[in-house]
Amino acid sequence: MAAMSDLPYLIKLLDDQDPAVAPAVSEKLAEFGGDISHDLAALGLAINDREKARVSKALAAGRRETLRDEWIVPSSGAVAMSDDWESFENVMRQISDFLHDGVTLRASLSDSLDLLVSEIEQELGEGLGSDDDEKLDAPSASLAPLANDLRTWLFVSGRFKGVVKGGDGERYFDLCRVIEAREGNATSLGILYMLVAYRMGVQVDGCNYPGHFLNKISIQGEPYLVDGFHKGRLFHVASLLSSNPDMSAKAKAAALGDNHLGIVLMRYLVEMQSTYRALGEAENLQLFTELSETLHV
Secondary structure, eight states: OOOGGGHHHHHHHTTOOOTTHHHHHHHHHHTTTTOOHHHHHHHTOOOOHHHHHHHHHHHHHHHHHHHHHHOOOOTTGGGGGTTOHHHHHHHHHHHHHHHSOSSSOOOOHHHHHHHHHHHHHHHHOSOOOOTTSOBOSOTTGGGOOOHHHHHIIIIITSSSEEOSSOTTSGGGGOHHHHHHHTEEOHHHHHHHHHHHHHHTTBOOEEEOOTTSOEEEEEETTEEEEEEGGGTTEEEEHHHHHHHOTTOOHHHHHHHHSOOOHHHHHHHHHHHHHHHHHHHTOHHHHHHHHHHHHTTOO
């Protein structure tokens, strides 16, 4: 078993020109579970960008195995996760950990969400909610802002933006990075909106709209769709349907139906598969295919 004290030597050995050395080093690094960020900090060991890239690549196999080992879903699959927010956030945390480079220190997804919610609470103040808005059974529900207030704070303000180019890149699915960089793709921004809202006692649902993930909220009792990617643009559901009589059955079902957490997670995993397929990363594609299959019954 590799020890933390071995890390400086293992990192140096990654530069060894002997082709037999790199696989052996990667095997040893895999014993750290794919993440040595805290070990590097404890050792006071600084590595340059070139070394970070090499080490992160060598740690990738360990991150894959860690995600496989941690991944637990109910035997009945996606349906059982329909309103299990705790499991949903935990799964998103596991994937964010996998997408991290395993080298640099950063806050966990839970801590990152806590800090973001604290920032929102400080700026919006308390008691902005109304009885018209859908509220969750959460301790902070009586003090929660409206879902529309959160939409404005996150997206209309421009604090969080849809990435213009390359939004299907894997880094834009990493919720910790999305929070840090304040940019993401439609799906990651939508999931972030949901998780922040839940922590603040507000109901924000996902909408598995074909081709572009949206959110669904209630404003004065009326259902609206939110496009966080495009500065939180609003669509009144009834008006959208009446003005688009030729809308596909799948789009109508997404706009009107219950897009529960299991469906949202499946959408996210399928998009991750598409990303790794496009990148030609067979091992990661296989991993996310396996994870997706656990949600089917």
